[in-house]
Amino acid sequence: MKIINTIALAILMCSTGLAQSVKLGDVYPKEVKIQGFSVSQSGDVNINGLGAVFEDDWKLLIYYGWIIDADSREVVWHLFDFMKDEDIDGEDGPFKFDDKVSLKKGNYELYFAGMYSNRNWNRERDKDWYFDGFGDTMDWLFGSRRRESYRRSAQDDLFIKVDGSGVKAADARSFLDSKTKNAVVSINKSKDDQRFSEGFTLTGSTELQVYAIGEGSDGEMFDYAWITNANTRERVFEMDYRDSRYAGGARKNLKVNEKITLPKGSYLVNYTTDDSHSFERWNALPPDDIQFWGISVWAEGSDKNNVVAYQEPKTVKPLVALTKARDDEMIAKGITIKKAMDVRVYCLGEITGGDDMADFGWIVDASTRERVWRMKPYKARHGGGADKNRYVEEVITLDPGDYIVYYATDDSHAYGDWNSSQPYEPEMWGITIWAINEADLKNVAPFHPEEYKNKNELAVLTMVGDRALVKKTFSVNEDTRVRVLGLGEGSGGEMYDYGFIKNMDTGKIVWEMDYRNSEHGGGARKNREFNETVMLEKGTYRVYYETDGSHSYRRWNDDPPSNQEMWGITVLKEGK
Template identity: 40%
Template structure:
């Protein structure tokens, strides 16, 4: 448990005094004298079933502007600390107006079963008028700006009367103080998360077991902004993630989301992670807090306390990096290669920019021999990476067969490393793509690959600029299958930057890139690509590439192609 959570309880318990018996009643909680923008809590334990009387005074908005938001501004609730269920709260349908004031009142009785409880009172409600990141919230904010000040202008006039008082006719020995301590069954707690936090903790399970995951975070419009996930550290696969679809309202502001569920885990090493954006977090709420504010984060617990004997702390292993293309700036394309001698599991960590289900800064991996894309950073496979919503993260594994591979990364003209046009991601220095070994023992399978040193490379003319005419020669001793990769410019059925191959002895053209045989190369519509194979007889050949006066490598007048580094022609032997 974080020190600040302990302080949260100590300070607030001091403000929540328990008075002695009055008219044979025992005072369980007596909260009052509130400051604005605070959450007050008093924990208590019930030993035997008891009936309690609740006397609460708070305030709610009088305006109809809160048709979407929670109208409660100063209000109380009681949380069962063991089950995380709300046993009572002030709601618009169970309160009445206090005569002569702006306040609302709740008075009633209820039975509490044995267990640990937390009585809360929040005064964060007035912050509900602040602007949220949601477009629909923004629209309602401006539409109702006048109402905020006119209809609720004097709503805090009687704040000195706000209170939450809980008493009982049961004897005092049926109750005890409760300090909010975690259950003994907790094996990992990333809680009390603040703004822009990145929390991480590992644990080892020495046998298969069921665990309970409890998470509280922020989400709206079907996106999560403060959330957690659980990763199998051996395979780097995410075994659980807190998504908007698997969470429910967590109390307070609509954007507070809660998850509670049971997960079957195999024996192994696991890493829990929790991240937050730059607003609305523990003790820094910009709207009403959740029912269980101190547990903002994620908690993992065993179901059976006896299973604790098979749980150990675990330090996340450091994976050996094999490719690191990071800190990528605007309008860049970068590529690096590697070779594998055996089938190998690779961990991919890629940060990029994406929105509306499309990626703009992203990475991909191609087979250097066949040109086939073996992995691509699709928007649907990414998750929120912190900062602005368009920061996206892919973290997962791919199994690659023996061969040569090229790792590529491209960016558009905005929002990249050190030139952000909105909030950067949590791990900004990793903007790009990083490949690591899942099993460090596989390092023996790995070597560097440079296409320029490839023994199968016959000729390559790339990075072609404006108004160039370039040639390369090669010789074949027998009939050979070759792969041709050619990127150029073409539109309306005509090519303007393109290549061809001719027999050096006869001058006959044996292959030429035409518009009809090419396909879209990504980026601008005029970017064209041919990627295919032909057979060439034994003999001497000349490769030619020509470009016109515009739209070429590093001097694009429109969006570049995806493989801009290959603008030109490459000829390789296929074995």
Template identity: 35%
Template sequence: MFWEKVMRVIVLLFLIHILSLLLFAQGTRELEITNIPIDELQLTGFTLRSEKAVSIKAVGGGEKVENEEYRSFMADPNNMFAFAWILNAKSRELVWRMSLNNTRSDKKSSFIRVFDDKIKIPAGEYEVYYSARIPDYTFFDDGFFSFGKLFNKLFKNKEWYEENREDWYIRIQNVDEVIDRETILKFHKALRNQAAVALTDLHDSEFRQEGFNLTKTGTFSVYALGESYRGETFDYGWIVNASTSEKIWETMPEKAEYAGGAQKNSLWRENITLPPGSYWVYFVMDDSHSPDAWNANPPYDALFYGITLTGIAGKFDPKSIEPLLKQKVQPIVEMIRLGDDEFLQEGFKLSAPMQIRIYAIGEGRKGEMFDYGWIVDLETNEKIWEMTYNRTRSAGGADKNRLVDEVITLAAGSYMVYFVTDDSHSFDNWNQAPPYNPVNWGITIYPADPKFNKDNIQKLQEDALAENIIAQIIRVSEGRIYQERFELKRDTEIRVYAIGEGDWDEMYDYGWIESADRGNKEWEMIYEKTRWAGGAKKNRKIDQIVHLPAGKYILFYNTDDSHSFNDWNADPPDDPYHYGITVYSVESD
């Protein structure tokens, strides 16, 4: 099986070489694309045996936008909606394109743009593309509203557009050979087969994953095209170490180059060196703008939209790579398929430090999360991780679908995982487009290392939470006074940990300790000594060491008529499981 794959790679390399020699071998010296359809990318190509000047005549469509303020991420900075361009077939680099700057207008229509000139091109193989879309109008001229443009849009759109479309074409003369679309597509297929991973031919709302094992250090070219704008990515990819789930590379928006076409089309091109190991490559699409149906001008290299990882000749051994098969890893915690107004929790205990992978999908917008999860250390009762908006990225579908996929290290100890959802947009009850992986709405935690020791992980049972507890009143309901008695055989230092509700120097849900014999109050949860408990500002907590003499005591907790465990009227605290009061023994050194 392995050597068969090696032979296939060798054969593919040979085919690519032959294709490059035969590329465009149909004997004509003039290339032409006419009868341009709408929203259907046209493709042909040519070869030059030596550097020469070729003659290009092309007619397309465009309109200058004078005021940049009225641009959008859908707009093409070159102000064209029907245009041609040329790519170098091997480097995938842009060689030439039509723009407003290198074309002239035509008397027939203000929207027609004409290119008629010669350009010098080095020897090589080239691909020629033509794209045409119904233009996205602006009703402004030099920054002012134009009734004339509005009139043309409402009453003349079809007439001028149909007439102009008949004039669109590109003709290139003085080329050595010409090739048709089908031969170029075979060449593309050979390039993909040569790659370690090629996630292309993508569709709206699609999620793709492919992996490989690498036995020797190798250097790879990462070539990715996606969608990003102003710091956010919508169609994007990333590479992770399959053994540790560490993210090796990703399509960071700040590293993106303009990929041609609409402003949102983004290109990432980088060489990376990978040590021996196993790797996963991912790519996710949102619900629009894909090779199926571009909703704006496509990128220049539209047929390679997605991510391609190719070994660099001389820095990579083709025999060192083989496919990586998916392995099912039992999750430590899995709270998924969550509906509206849910609040779930699940605990686990680690007997040794461990790296864990957190995979969560929720709802968020403009820096705020509405469906999200977090983790609390049950020894310190502190929140150690939270699904904040700046940790997330697009999960596909509606923009508010957010995804986090990261690895953290936890010390040995006990942990509680929480996830909360609001009253809308949840599994099987979406009010906008769902994410690409809707069944995982919620949070899942896995061991990051597939070779983890199962004996180091335990599900946390109720009795495991009772270590060192003297008395406890938690997960309290509304409008009640709770009490629990306890006795200290000797003078003792205790730890009091309480979470409640308070505002404006007053507590509404709070606890205290009374002496059972004397009836006097020995300790009370007062607002001035509390601090914010996470979630709504009125959530308050106290964690205090108190010295009590030997004797009998009563632990009390009072709640008002709102905002209690699993019946919150605002965001819950970080540690909702312990809403109430707990008294712990303090072990001496």
């Protein structure tokens, strides 16, 4: 018999001739089968079959079954609970089981699985986290190592059967459809590497039942759900590791089943999965309720009347979306703000071990080149996946003016080419800005940064690369105070990338960027920055900027500066 490595879920239907019993068998390793059945009257039902535990290298291959209530989704019988009370000492490989359980009239789902597990599992010891190892419970199942050929021949005979008065087979799919047909949102049977977002709108304050199952360990979530206010992006619900309960099977299977109350508004239900352990393929024992791997939300009673089709707020459309940023990229977009307004900034990037930002965003005033916002490490929160995935989300006020939004990445770990676990929202890698109030949307206009012309601009020599000497000439018709912005490289009291200004009428250098008049410019210590005003007499001037053979714009050999697009020199008229 060929062993299949991928999970196959079979929804089986029995003929009317088997109306008094249901049975599952012929399960491959890493496979789960489901059979629905109904009980027409309350009473005892018999559960019997042949399970097994086989050694397979450093893991165990366990054949076992369980029953859940199709409406409440709670476990009503589990083979593991039966085994801990039975004395089958000396058994090895397959073992018989025969039990009874009292079931109320209703609908049920029978499961039979052949799943791999680590050793040292003990459900009774761990209770709420009942997956830590199989040792004490399973020691009596082993006396010697079984050969692979024995396992393959034995597994053909493994099964679980339920029989009793009033037991009748049913289609488990109909139970799932019935349970979810009136749900506000139901995202279930989620597979690897998926991302879902579904909206709904409430016309008044509403109590909702939230049921979500996912994966988490060591304080982090990998498959999980959250709900956001579509207008403000505020997370009104999140499947948090600390507040989740054990969902059966492997210890990392977690669930939440709780009531929340949300005010009138529009909301987005989100669910994300990583690249392993999902309804598509389990790499450890699956949860008890495998079909609800995802999130489902219900309203009950009169609150159902408050739920209407999703009405997307106009503010959902971003003013700026520099996302899906890839390695070694620097992207920018300009916006003109005609009236002071509040905006929401969301920036998702990478933090290095030294608490420096490797992939990050910032906003500058286009007319003054002053930085008005930057993604700061101390404000960043974990963005899911690898610990270095970090995000900042906050509301800021932008006064009337022109702004340029930037996002830059280093040479590794970005959208489409992660070198570690990706964040929960990989498509948001970058910076996004939304208006808070719908009325403000008419007060924003985009522009292309490369086409922007500052009315106070005298000379701009920026984004300078290695081994360059660039220059630009300008004139002032009267004595003028100018602001000089210089960003370059220096260490040990010397400058290697720097700028200077020469009076062409006198031939004298009137200003030069040196180590002493500059300050640290962010990133590597050798990044030096100058930002001060200088008085220039009436006349003609030439601005120069010179670089050496390393560490310049987009050719950094150490951490780049905070405003890397300013690498060079900028001269602006001051105060007009």
